[in-house]
Structure formats: structure tokens, C-alpha cells
Amino acid sequence: MKTMQKFIFTVGIITFLFSCNNNDEPAPVVPLEATLVEDLAAPNDLIDRTTGQVIEERPFQYFSMEQNAIVNENEDWDLAFKGTTIRVNSAKNVSAAIVTGIFEEITEVPASAVFAKDTATSFAIPTGSGTGWYNYNSATFTVTPIPGRVILVQTTKGNYVKMEILSYYKGNPPVEQIDPRTTPSGHYTFRYILQPNGSTRF
Template sequence: MKTIQKLICTAGILSFLFSCDNSGDLTPIAPLEVTLVEDLAAPNDVIDRTTGQVTEQRPFQFFSLEQNAPVTENEDWDMAFKGTTIRVNSTKNVSAAIVSGIFEEINEVPASASFATDTESSFAIPTGGGNGWYNYNPATFTVTPIPGRVILVKTTEGNYVKLEILSYYKGNPPVEQINPMTTPSAHYTFRYILQSNGSTRF
């Protein structure tokens, strides 16, 4: 797994932005960074397809959005991945909401966003094809992100993140090149923007 950080400019941000305090001083504010995470491996449990029984239970891959790094379960993780399941760290008050929209055009947490935490019976990010972040095609046995689905997260530090999953397969291949028998799955590629000052704006 590797991560890449780069600066982005949204429409209307062609250079540094400026803010005024009460004294009228201008303070430059740098554009927010978009972080790209590639091939975060989070393999699912091994299941005997004839019986449906789990023959090998695998751990979740815990990830800190604040640190942009995999961490252990005992550390301050924000999200945890295993197969197509994504958990949020409810014990640290991490919550999530799924909204529809274009990643680049979501400049603020919508007032209508319904944030939730994980419970014993449900996930803040729903599982199942068409329910949360992905579609499952039973004809091709492939998992693909739902276009226009963006995940909003309130982190362990109380900061907001907008996140878009780009691929579930190693190397982020085009959909038409995915072979479910040979292309390694449960390798997440996603991008996100962290607003580190507690603001709801991105």
C-alpha cells in the first residue's frame, strides 16, 4: 500500500486564499490537500463456498485518516476495512454519512447529511450491493464503486473528511479488465480531503 499527497485547486481557487481577522490583516490560507491511498490490502475471511462456513478469519485493516497511515486496533483509527465491509471507530465517536454528489463539487458538509456510528447490529456505512458504497454484479462477480457516492467521516479528532472509493481491485484496473478469478480484490484505492481545523467546509 502506498499513499500520495498533492495539492488541488477547486474552481475559483487559482492561488492562495486570504482571510481577514478583526484588525484587517490578511493571512494566506493554502488550498486543502487531496490524499490518494492506493492498494490498501484488506482481504476478507476465507469461506468454504460449498458450506458457507468461514475457514479462516482475517483481521480488519485499521486506518487513520488523520495520520494517512495504517494503524493498529489499539491506536486512534478512523476506518477499518475487511472485504467489502467498512467499519468506523464508534468507541472514539467516529461517525460517517453517505451522500450523493461529485467529489470535487462537495465543498461543505451538507446540512442533510445523516451521520451515524456503528452498532452491534448495523454499520454506519451500509454493507451489501447497492446499499452503501458499491454495486455487485452477479453476472461478472465484480464489485465496483457506485458513481457519485461520497463518504463523509467525522474523525477521532472531530475533523471532517470527504472520501471517494475509486477501486476495489489491486492496481485500480479499468472495469472491463477485471477478472474476478485472477485480479486481486479487497485492495482499496480511495482519495480523501481532510479539513483539519474542525470546519465543515472543504
């Protein structure tokens, strides 16, 4: 009888240990980390300031948020940058919305966010001072990101991204150190978080 009790007790311990380590346990939630992109060079066309004519037409830079890399136009890019213009890959169902809030505190795609694609007459991420992601100061001739503007993107794979543009100038200099005559513009520094599983939560 003692042998049988010992056997039952041993089996119970093994069963308990196995149940504590089975695959039914929910996997721990791994916090998503922000990716920092520095000095993505996408300068605007070179324009003659006296005539307004384009002297040199420069290309868009195509960026995959899924790959965190510049890619070719015929690949699965999400955003294309040139000057202050940011295009979305509407042909691959990429869409974007601009929301107001603190980057770290936006933990889910807001129900109020209105996603749009580029059209022949408009951009999903609007251009123009104060209408999209930046302000233009006509006194200092500088472009600065609007504080609290966060860009949401649904990528070519249907995943959600939140993105904050930090600087439009090479080296991400402090605003007071920007000299529009000598500081190269069209060099984006931004951070973003990609939710790779299709969830709307970050």
C-alpha cells in the same frame, strides 16, 4: 519647517508600510489537497464456496485519516476495512454519512447529511449491493464503487473528511479488465480530503 515636514512625511511612509505588513492581515487561504491511498489490502475471510464455512479468518485493517496510515486497533483509528465492510471507530466518536454528489463539487458538509455510528446491528457505512458505496454484479462477480457516492467522516479529532472509493481491486484496473478469479479483491484505492481545523468546509 522643511525639516519637520520631511520628518512627518518619512514617518507617514514608514507607518503605511508597517500597516501593510502587520499581522492583522488575514492569512491567505491554502487550498486543501486530496490524499490518494492505493491498494490498502483488506481482503475478506477465506470461505469454502461449497460449504460456506470460513477457512481462514482475516483481520480488519485499521486506518487513521488524520495520520494517513494503517495503525493498530488500540490506536486512534477512524475506519477499519475488511472485504466490502467498512467500520467506523464508534468508541472514539467517529461517525460517517453517505451523500450523493461529485467529489470535487462537495465544498461543504451538507446540512442534510445524517451522520451515524456503528451499532451491534448496523454499520454507519452500509454493506450490501446498492445500499452503501458499491454495487455487486452477480453476472460478472465483481464489486464496483457506485458513481457519485461520497463518504463523509468525522474523525477521532472531530475533523471532517470527504472520501471517494475508486477501486476495490489491486492495481485499480479498468472494470473490463477485472477477472474475479485472478484479480485480487479487497484492495482499496480511494482519495480523501481532510479539513484539519474542524471546519465543515473543504
